[in-house]
Amino acid sequence: MSTVGTASASAAAPRYQVPFPCGETWVGSSGSSAHTGYEIDFNGTATDGDRDLGRSVVAAAPGKVVMSEYRTTDGFGNVIKIRHSDGSVTLYAHLDKRLVSVGANVGQGQEIGKLGKTSAKYKMAAHLHYEQRTSSGKIVRASFNGAGFQYPGQKIKSNNGCDGGTNTEPANPNTGSPRYSPEQICGSGFKRVDSAALGSQGTVYLLYSNATGQNCVTAVRKSGAGKVSATAYLEVKGSKRVTDAGTYQYYAGPVRAKAPRTCVKWGGAIGSAKYDSQFEHCG
Incomplete structure (x- = not known):
C-alpha cells in the first residue's frame, strides 16, 4: 500500500491482531x-x-x-x-x-x-x-x-488472517488508476500470476510468493468516490475457501493461502461486476 507507514493525524489506529498465524x-x-x-x-x-x-x-x-x-x-x-x-x-x-x-x-x-x-x-x-x-x-x-x-x-x-480478515484500508490520498497496486496490497515478495477485469470497476489479481509458497488475491477498484461492495476469495483445492467481503473504497482482500504445486480457484467482485475462475495454476 503506497501510503501505509505515513503518519496522519486523521488516520484511524489499526486494529492490531496477535502476531502469529490464524488459530494459534x-x-x-x-x-x-x-x-x-x-x-x-x-x-x-x-x-x-x-x-x-x-x-x-x-x-x-x-x-x-x-x-x-x-x-x-x-x-x-x-x-x-x-x-x-x-x-x-x-x-x-x-x-x-x-x-x-x-x-x-x-x-x-x-x-x-x-x-x-x-x-x-x-x-x-x-x-x-x-x-x-x-x-x-x-x-x-x-x-x-x-x-x-x-x-x-x-x-x-x-x-x-482468519476468514480473510486482513483489510484495514487506510486512507489513500494518491491519485491514479488503480490507487493501490496488488503488490503493495499483498506485500513484499508477491508477484502477479493472473488477473481478470471486473467490468469498468476494477481488476481482481492473483499473486504468488516463491519465498512463502502463498497465493494472494485482491480486488482493486479503479476509481470512484465513496465505498462499494467488494469481494476477494481464494480456494486451494481440497481446502476451505478464504473470503474477504465488505464495503470498501479501494480494494477487497488481501486473502492468502499456501498452495505449492496445488490448483487454486480465485476471483472477486466490485459492485455487480464479478469474476470466478476454474481450478487452475496447479504448478
Missing part, C-alpha cells in the same frame, strides 16, 4: 526483569523452552518496514519495526530469521520472520519480544482484535 494460541507475559513497561514476551506455552524456535511471526497490522537489522546495544538481536497508517509502530525482536527488508509494504498476517532467541546482550529461551509504540516511540498497552491485552499475562488465540 500463545501465552504472553510482561514479567521479564528486562522489561520496563508494556512489552510482551510470547511463547507457545508458559514454559516452552526452545520448542517455538523457527515458528512463523506475522505482521500485527499492515504497514511499512522501517527497521530490519541485527542490533547489539539494546539486546534485540534480529529485530523488525513496522510503521502503520496512523504513525504507530510495532516491534518484533529476537527473531531467528528476518524475511522482510526496510521499505517493504507488508499486509496484516503476512509472515515477516521466524521466532528465535538472538541477542548479543542476553541469554534466553526462544520467544518473541513484541511491542506496540506511538509515533513518538513510547511503548503503550497492547491491544489485539480490539481488546486490551490483560497484563501481566494472558493466554490468547490469534485471529490474524
Whole structure:
C-alpha cells in the first residue's frame, strides 16, 4: 500500500491482531526483569523452552518496514519495526530469521520472520519480544482484535488472517488508476500470476510468493468516490475457501493461502461486476 507507514493525524489506529498465524494460541507475559513497561514476551506455552524456535511471526497490522537489522546495544538481536497508517509502530525482536527488508509494504498476517532467541546482550529461551509504540516511540498497552491485552499475562488465540480478515484500508490520498497496486496490497515478495477485469470497476489479481509458497488475491477498484461492495476469495483445492467481503473504497482482500504445486480457484467482485475462475495454476 503506497501510503501505509505515513503518519496522519486523521488516520484511524489499526486494529492490531496477535502476531502469529490464524488459530494459534500463545501465552504472553510482561514479567521479564528486562522489561520496563508494556512489552510482551510470547511463547507457545508458559514454559516452552526452545520448542517455538523457527515458528512463523506475522505482521500485527499492515504497514511499512522501517527497521530490519541485527542490533547489539539494546539486546534485540534480529529485530523488525513496522510503521502503520496512523504513525504507530510495532516491534518484533529476537527473531531467528528476518524475511522482510526496510521499505517493504507488508499486509496484516503476512509472515515477516521466524521466532528465535538472538541477542548479543542476553541469554534466553526462544520467544518473541513484541511491542506496540506511538509515533513518538513510547511503548503503550497492547491491544489485539480490539481488546486490551490483560497484563501481566494472558493466554490468547490469534485471529490474524482468519476468514480473510486482513483489510484495514487506510486512507489513500494518491491519485491514479488503480490507487493501490496488488503488490503493495499483498506485500513484499508477491508477484502477479493472473488477473481478470471486473467490468469498468476494477481488476481482481492473483499473486504468488516463491519465498512463502502463498497465493494472494485482491480486488482493486479503479476509481470512484465513496465505498462499494467488494469481494476477494481464494480456494486451494481440497481446502476451505478464504473470503474477504465488505464495503470498501479501494480494494477487497488481501486473502492468502499456501498452495505449492496445488490448483487454486480465485476471483472477486466490485459492485455487480464479478469474476470466478476454474481450478487452475496447479504448478
